[in-house]
Amino acid sequence: MNxxxxxxxxxSLNDTGxxxxxAIASHFKNNELHHLFSSSLKRSFETASVVGEMHGLEPEPHADLDEMDFGPLEGRPISEIESKLEELHNNWRSGNTTFTFGQAETPEVVLERASGRVEDILSEKRGKNLLFVLHGRLIRILVSHWLGYGLSxxxxxxxxxxxxxxxxxxxDAFKPIYLNRTAHLSNGSASKV
Structure with a gap:
């Protein structure tokens, strides 16, 4: 059930996770990583730990890098809340990125907490190869901001x-080398959920 x-x-991660x-750890086996960061959520930290084992790094978790809080939509089957998700996405696409349900976070709130943490880390670790293990909506929020798309x-x-x-x-700015690369997941473990 999605x-x-x-x-x-x-x-925690399931078998697919x-x-x-x-697969992520194997992809980076020939790359020098200096620091490894994750959210404080188990699925992110466990993924980072698998990568860290290969590189002799201990992941550094940060609650500021946690996924967006979707409030009353969390834990519910996607099939039950499709209309609510469509309403969220339509509002965000039209520029109403303060729209949310209940006590959920808005994209602005998520951007403020996560981008500030990433900027602090980049400043501290200048010139180092950093790997961040993050979540889907958080990635979309950060990357859309960094590449100038805006939250909408x-x-x-x-x-x-x-x-x-x-x-x-x-x-001063981010330059994208690649986005959403999945070739390392060629064993069929990719999921768009």
């Missing part, structure tokens, strides 16, 4: 679970 797993759902984590352009950022995004920071 369901919304936001900030309030702290589930572990396969994806091993989040839908322009493709995402697949286990996908890789490579961005270079020059001290």
């Amino acid at each position: 369901q919304i797993q936001g900030r309030g759902i702290d589930a 572990y396969r994806q984590a091993r 352009g989040m839908h322009k950022v493709p995402h697949t679970n286990g996908a890789l995004y490579h961005l270079q920071w020059n001290g």
